[in-house]
Amino acid sequence: xxxxxxxxxxxxxxxxxxxxxxxxxxxxxxxxxxxxxxxxxxxxxxxxxxxxxxxxxxxxxxxxxxxxxxxxxxxxxxxxxxxxxxxxxxxxxxxxxxxxxxxxxxxxxxxxxxxxxxxxxxxxxxxxxxxxxxxxxxxxxxxxxxxxxxxxxxxxxxxxxxxxxxxxxxx
Numbered sequence: 001x002x003x004x005x006x007x008x009x010x011x012x013x014x015x016x017x018x019x020x021x022x023x024x025x026x027x028x029x030x031x032x033x034x035x036x037x038x039x040x041x042x043x044x045x046x047x048x049x050x051x052x053x054x055x056x057x058x059x060x061x062x063x064x065x066x067x068x069x070x071x072x073x074x075x076x077x078x079x080x081x082x083x084x085x086x087x088x089x090x091x092x093x094x095x096x097x098x099x100x101x102x103x104x105x106x107x108x109x110x111x112x113x114x115x116x117x118x119x120x121x122x123x124x125x126x127x128x129x130x131x132x133x134x135x136x137x138x139x140x141x142x143x144x145x146x147x148x149x150x151x152x153x154x155x156x157x158x159x160x161x162x163x164x165x166x167x168x169x170x171x
Contacts, residue, residue: 001026001033002047005040009088014044041097048089048098052105054078059161068165072156076149079137083145090138103130125164132160 004026008017019040023033037043058074079086089098103126133156140152 001028001036001043002050005043005047006085010084014040014088014092044089045097045101047085048101049105051082051085051089052098052102055102056105068161069153069157072153072161075133075137075156076140076153079141080149083141086137087141090134091141095134095138099130099134102134103127129160129164136160 001022004022005017008021008025017040019033020030022040022043023030026033033043037046055075055078058078059071089095136152136155136159140147
């Protein structure tokens, strides 16, 4: 069903995809869909969690600025490789689900890491990073396809990743 949803998202906006069409494309019955997912939004959240796990593995948030640049580029490369899916996830009604799932994942990750600056609340940093990153990526996905990926990676590095990993003192 996940694969069927991804194929359908390539064809039309998420809001125009009924559960019956997902089930038909997946080769399952309508009741089978509802045994696994309560709604199509729940299926999308499942897809989002997988994409976000991939995204999180690309983010190596450390104090080393070279890692921030490499992470930003890896994120952009991944989004570009899956542009249609990410456009659906970030610029449609699915964006709220995506943001909530990524904040939760990032907060869990941040809770396991050594804090770069102990005076910055980890949950606030996680929310800042996710919100800022999503705004930049969503903006990029609304631009013409030939918008330079290098610039977007620099925006992520300079506006999100580097400030979030900075060791500037907070008194």
